[in-house]
Amino acid sequence: MPKEYDGLLFIGDTHLCSRAPGGRTDDYPQQILAKVEWCLAFAREERLLPCLLGDVFHSSRERQLWFIAEVSRVLRDTEVLAIWGNHDNNQDSLSEDCAFHLLVQSGLLREVTWDRPWEGSIRGRKVQVAGLSYGKFLPISGGQQFASATTFLMTHHDIPEFGGQNILQIQQIDGVDVVVNGHLHRPCEPIKSRKTEWFNPGSLARVSRAERDAPHVLRFDFDVAPYRWSLIEVPCKPYAEVFKERTALTEEELDEARARSIRGLSQIRYREGLPGDGLLQFLKENEPAFDSDVNQKLRHLAEKVIQR
Numbered sequence: 578m579p580k581e582y583d584g585l586l587f588i589g590d591t592h593l594c595s596r597a598p599g600g601r602t603d604d605y606p607q608q609i610l611a612k613v614e615w616c617l618a619f620a621r622e623e624r625l626l627p628c629l630l631g632d633v634f635h636s637s638r639e640r641q642l643w644f645i646a647e648v649s650r651v652l653r654d655t656e657v658l659a660i661w662g663n664h665d666n667n668q669d670s671l672s673e674d675c676a677f678h679l680l681v682q683s684g685l686l687r688e689v690t691w692d693r694p695w696e697g698s699i700r701g702r703k704v705q706v707a708g709l710s711y712g713k714f715l716p717i718s719g720g721q722q723f724a725s726a727t728t729f730l731m732t733h734h735d736i737p738e739f740g741g742q743n744i745l746q747i748q749q750i751d752g753v754d755v756v757v758n759g760h761l762h763r764p765c766e767p768i769k770s771r772k773t774e775w776f777n778p779g780s781l782a783r784v785s786r787a788e789r790d791a792p793h794v795l796r797f798d799f800d801v802a803p804y805r806w807s808l809i810e811v812p813c814k815p816y817a818e819v820f821k822e823r824t825a826l827t828e829e830e831l832d833e834a835r836a837r838s839i840r841g842l843s844q845i846r847y848r849e850g851l852p853g854d855g856l857l858q859f860l861k862e863n864e865p866a867f868d869s870d871v872n873q874k875l876r877h878l879a880e881k882v883i884q885r
């Protein structure tokens with residue numbers, strides 16, 4: 578007997594991670610688990626089908642079993658749809674060696690694609706939720722197979738109209754009523770292109786100091802035609818508590834920062850954005866470890882290498 582729903586709940590990049598990503602000084606792993614748990618509890622109470630917009634994990638190489646066990650506990654009682662993002666995987670197709678794949682294979686997440694959408698009846702309406710994971714192209718053939726349903730497409734793409742690079746432009750997609758995009762962490766106003774409405778609700782996780790907004794999830798209800806959408810604010814700690822102001826470091830903290838900076842090197846290649854962004858962000862995050870003239874020289878060298 579399939580579950581019955583009153584609507585859909587789209588949840589932006591969760592960046593689940595067993596350690597704190599760039600700049601976070603709080604107990605990030607517990608905080609992000611609690612946020613996802615809140616969203617899924619809200620979805621159950623409101624009878625909404627939760628849909629994850631990619632970057633489910635912060636790193637495809639998440640290997641901490643205690644953390645994956647916690648993620649499994651949070652997901653196990655709820656049907657959850659998902660696509661994968663650039664942080665979940667480093668290749669064009671989903672590698673079997675990443676944490677996202679484990680959740681799909683264990684049945685905790687249902688991966689949706691263009692050809693394998695979720696399909697069900699919501700308040701008497703035939704609804705489909707399809708997905709294009711990171712780097713997947715929009716099929717030129719169009720989505721005629723979706724024509725008989727109200728169809729949602731989850732994407733994890735750079736969309737220029739939402740402030741990303743020019744990878745996928747806002748357009749009408751035949752058969753698709755709504756596109757909901759992850760990847761771009763900053764929330765944007767929806768844009769309609771003829772029959773297709775595009776949304777970019779922003780990320781659930783705040784993983785860099787530039788991300789100041791309180792996170793929202795995007796809800797769709799079907800009590801009015803064709804649909805009704807609303808943004809739900811997710812409870813979170815104040816910005817100043819999760820990104821504490823930097824103060825001058827003691828000698829001991831300095832040693833710790835230096836050690837951390839070397840460990841952080843492995844993260845450079847997993848950053849989003851233009852080539853070299855990861856290196857510049859890495860240097861910025863590790864500024865407290867060096868004197869200001871050293872920082873200046875490092876930055877100068879980095880920019881020379883990247884040739885901006």
Ligand SMILES: [Mn+2]
Pocket residue numbers: 590632662664760761762780
């Ligand atoms: Mn992301």
